[in-house]
Structures are given as C-alpha cells and as structure tokens.
Amino acid sequence: MSDAIALLEHILAANALLTAFAFVGVVMWISAALSRYLTLGRIHGSAIAIIIGLALAFGGGVWSGGKNGLSDIPMLSGIGIMGGAMLRDFAIVATAFEVDVVRARQAGAIGATALVLGTILPFIVGALVAYAFGYRDAISLTTIGAGAVTYIVGPVTGAALGASSAVMALSIATGVFKAVLVMIGTPFVAKAIGLNNPRSAMVFGGLMGTVSGVSAGLAATDRRLVPYGALTATFHTGLGCLVAPSLFFLGVRAIMG
Amino acid sequence: MTISGVALLAICTLIGGFLGDLLGAWLGVKANVGGVGIAMMLLIAARLWLARRGALSVGVESGVGFWGAMYIPIVVAMAANQNVVAAVESGPMVVVAAILTVVACFAAVALIGRLSSATETMDEIEARQNAARAEGGAA
Numbered sequence: 373m374s375d376a377i378a379l380l381e382h383i384l385a386a387n388a389l390l391t392a393f394a395f396v397g398v399v400m401w402i403s404a405a406l407s408r409y410l411t412l413g414r415i416h417g418s419a420i421a422i423i424i425g426l427a428l429a430f431g432g433g434v435w436s437g438g439k440n441g442l443s444d445i446p447m448l449s450g451i452g453i454m455g456g457a458m459l460r461d462f463a464i465v466a467t468a469f470e471v472d473v474v475r476a477r478q479a480g481a482i483g484a485t486a487l488v489l490g491t492i493l494p495f496i497v498g499a500l501v502a503y504a505f506g507y508r509d510a511i512s513l514t515t516i517g518a519g520a521v522t523y524i525v526g527p528v529t530g531a532a533l534g535a536s537s538a539v540m541a542l543s544i545a546t547g548v549f550k551a552v553l554v555m556i557g558t559p560f561v562a563k564a565i566g567l568n569n570p571r572s573a574m575v576f577g578g579l580m581g582t583v584s585g586v587s588a589g590l591a592a593t594d595r596r597l598v599p600y601g602a603l604t605a606t607f608h609t610g611l612g613c614l615v616a617p618s619l620f621f622l623g624v625r626a627i628m629g
Numbered sequence: 630m631t632i633s634g635v636a637l638l639a640i641c642t643l644i645g646g647f648l649g650d651l652l653g654a655w656l657g658v659k660a661n662v663g664g665v666g667i668a669m670m671l672l673i674a675a676r677l678w679l680a681r682r683g684a685l686s687v688g689v690e691s692g693v694g695f696w697g698a699m700y701i702p703i704v705v706a707m708a709a710n711q712n713v714v715a716a717v718e719s720g721p722m723v724v725v726a727a728i729l730t731v732v733a734c735f736a737a738v739a740l741i742g743r744l745s746s747a748t749e750t751m752d753e754i755e756a757r758q759n760a761a762r763a764e765g766g767a768a
Contacts, residue, residue, distance in 0.1 A: 392706060393702075396702045396705050396706050396709075397702070399705060400701070400702055400705065418701045418704075418705075421701070421702075421705045422704060422705055422708045424705075425704075425705040425706070425707075425708030425709040426708045426709070426711065426713050427713075428709045429708060429709045429710060429711050429712075429713040430713040430714055430717060432709070433712060433713055433714035433715075434714060439712045439715075440710050440712070441709050441710045441711050441712065441713060442709040442710065443709070443710050451706050451709050451710060452710055454702075454703060454706040455703060455704075455705075455706030455707035455708070455709060455710045456707075456710070459699075459703050460703055460704070460707055461642055461646070461664070461665050461668070462638065462639070462642050462696055463696050463697065463699050463700040463703045463704075464665055464669070464700060465638060465641060465642045465645065465665060465668040465669050465672055466638055466672075466693050466694070466695075466696035466697035466699075466700065467669075467697045467700050468668075468669035468670070468672045468673050469638075469672060469673075469676055469690075469693045469694065469697055470697060482741065482745060485741070486737075486738075486741060489737055490734060490737075493730075493733050493734060493737060494730040494733070494734065497726065497729050497730045497733050498726045498730060501722060501725050501726040501729060502722065502726070505720075505722040505725075516722075516726065519726075520726050520727070520730045523704070523708075524704065527707065528665055532649075532653075532664070536712075537711065537712035537715065538712050538715030540711060540712070541711035541712045541713050541715060542722065542723055544707075544708060544711055545713075545723045546722075546723045546726045546727050546730075547727075548708070549723055549724065549727035550727040550730055550731055553727055553728065553731045554731060557731060557735070561735050564739065565735055565736075565738045565739035565742060566738075566739060566742035566743070567738070568750040568751055568752070569748045569749060569750045569751055569754075570748075570751070570754075571745070571748045572738065572741075572742050572748075575738055575741050575742065576738050579734045579737050579738050579741075580731075580734050580738075581734075584701070594751060596751050596755070597751060610665070610666050610669045610670075611666070613663060613665040613666045613669075614663040614665075614666030614667070615663070615666075617663060618652070618663050
C-alpha cells in the first residue's frame with residue numbers, strides 16, 4: 373500500500389506541470405460550482421478560484437514554512453511553473469487577441485477618459501493607503517498602487533520592479549478584494565451611479581478595470597450591459613501594465629526621492 | 630496550423646519582453662518597462678495585419694485563443710504561489726485600500742454620467758428596436 377502511495381507521489385512529482393493543470397482545474401471546477409450554488413452566480417467563479425488560490429498559498433506557506441505558497445510542497449511544484457512569470461505573461465498577451473479595434477473606437481473619447489482615470493485614480497488611492505500604512509520605498513508603493521488598479525497589473529508591476537513577495541501578495545490581495553467588491557457592490561449602486569445605458573457601462577468598464585469584476589458586476593445588474601463594459605475593461609490591464617512599472621514608478625520615485 | 634498561433638504569440642511576447650528590457654535600460658530603471666503591454670499591442674497589430682491579408686486562419690486563432698482562455702487558471706496558480714502568510718501578517722491595509730478604491734471609482738462613474746449629456750438607456754434602446762421591428766412586420 374505504501375508502495376502505491378510512493379509511486380503516486382513519484383508520478384505526480386515527475387509530471388509536475390501536468391499535476392498543476394489537474395490541480396488548478398479541480399480548483400476552478402469547485403469554484404464554478406460554489407459560484408453557481410452558494411452565491412447564485414453573484415460572485416464570479418474566477419474570483420472565488422483566486423481567493424481559494426490565495427488561501428491555499430497561505431496553507432502551503434504555513435505547512436512548508438517557505439515563501440512560495442503551495443509550490444513549496446514538492447508534489448505541487450508545478451504550480452510554480454504554471455503560475456510563474458513565463459506562462460503568466462504569455463497568457464496575458466494572448467488576451468489582447470480578443471480586443472476588437474473597430475468596436476473599441478466606437479467607445480470613443482469618453483471611454484478612453486474613463487480608462488485613463490480608472491488607472492490613475494486607483495493607483496493614487498492604493499499608493500496613499502500604502503503610505504499611510506508605513507511603506508516608504510518607491511517599489512512597494514508602486515506595486516501596491518498597481519494592485520489597486522487590477523490584480524494582474526499589481527504582480528506584473530511588482531515582478532518588473534523586483535518587489536518582495538510579501539508586497540506582491542498584498543498587491544494581488546488588494547486587486548482581488550477590489551474585484552470581489554465590484555462584483556458584489558455593482559448591482560446595489562447601479563441606480564445611483566446611472567448604470568443603465570451603453571455609454572455609462574463603457575465608462576464603468578474603464579474605471580473599475582478588473583474584467584472579472586466588471587463582467588460579473590454588470591451581469592448581476594443587467595446582462596445587456598456586459599459587452600460594453602468588457603470592451604473598455606479589456607484595455608485596462610494592458611494600459612496598467614504599460615504605465616504602472618514605467619511612468620507611475622518614475623513619478624513615485626521622483627516624489628519619494 | 631495551431632503552432633503558427635502559438636509561435637506568433639511567443640514571438641510577440643519575446644519581442645515585447647526584449648523591448649521592455651531595452652526601455653528599462655534606457656530609462657535607467659533596471660527593470661522590464663511595459664514589456665507585456667508592448668507585446669499586447671504587437672499582437673493586436675499582427676492580428677489586424679493578418680486579417681487584412683486574409684491570412685488569419687482558424688489554426689492561428691485557436692493557437693492564441695487557447696492561451697487566452699488559460700489566463701484565469703494561470704492567475705489562480707500565480708495566486709497560489711504568493712507569500713500570503715507574510716501578507717496576512719501585515720493586516721488591514723488590503724481591505725482599506727480596496728474599499729477606498731472602489732468607492733472612488735463608483736463616484737467617478739456617477740460624476741462622468743452627470744457631466745455628460747443624456748443618453749438612451751438600455752430599456753429605451755430595446756423599446757425602440759422592438760417598435761421598429763413591429764412596424765417592419767406590419768408593413
């Protein structure tokens with residue numbers, strides 16, 4: 373019996389990346405079920421999956437005493453490859469293929485304004501909160517500010533600037549918590565902020581950013597608004613990844629000295 | 630061929646990374662500056678160019694599309710790699726930052742809506758489309 377377990381451990385460790393695919397697949401599947409049956413679709417499955425991922429990283433960190441979350445467990449080292457910089461950047465670039473340039477132009481100046489505002493505003497708020505909580509170095513302030521833009525911009529920025537893993541985790545957690553708040557909060561504030569037409573949906577997508585937050589939040593408000601919001605939101609991460617580690621970092625560094 | 634899509638994506642990602650590193654060196658930040666964003670723009674440009682030449686095959690689309698669809702699972706794996714133990718020990722900053730950000734953005738959506746001219750709501754658009762359809766059916 374113990375021979376069989378040893379063999380199983382061996383096959384899982386020897387095929388680390390495949391183990392990671394299977395493992396993350398099961399997490400996604402459980403998350404989709406939780407989203408459907410526990411929250412009646414109000415919280416997007418992907419947001420639940422990311423929260424589970426962070427929770428597992430916590431468990432992995434406590435269990436192994438290491439700094440790399442779940443991938444410090446030998447059998448699950450493939451999670452480190454799957455979620456590492458190479459495949460992460462590869463997959464993010466791939467999403468640009470879905471951007472429809474003609475329809476994007478129709479979003480017009482107001483969508484672009486919202487997009488720029490939606491990158492600057494969260495960044496400033498995030499960086500100020502980080503400052504208030506005692507962070508003083510430009511890399512940490514920029515990474516946490518970028519996390520307030522989206523949970524992708526945060527780690528991409530942090531990785532580019534060489535932020536510590538703890539700051540990266542804070543940055544991702546800020547972005548994920550923001551996405552969850554957008555998903556849950558949108559239906560309740562929709563009326564007050566005039567979210568009932570395509571133009572305001574585009575403004576909303578540009579300002580709130582997170583594609584999962586925007587698409588789930590709008591779906592819970594009015595399904596017909598989803599494509600308009602997603603249209604501007606798809607630009608959000610790309611814009612953030614472009615300006616956060618460059619312009620914003622240089623700005624923060626100039627202020628902090 | 631599916632591999633052409635995967636290769637196109639890899640080439641764009643590599644060029645973007647290279648240009649990002651170059652830009653970083655040029656700006657003196659010793660970091661990759663906007664490499665992912667540059668790669669995304671290259672891929673959009675490549676897609677438009679291929680589409681104009683009628684060379685955007687199903688294989689190319691599926692090669693890129695697969696990795697685009699893997700983006701959320703990869704982000705989940707990335708989340709599972711983070712040093713969450715250290716983040717949790719740092720306390721309520723995450724909650725405060727996220728709440729303030731969302732409130733500020735909701736307020737900005739409302740403000741832009743108030744400042745710009747009135748527009749057709751989704752209900753009005755649908756009502757107009759239904760009316761046009763009914764008229765077309767009657768004629």
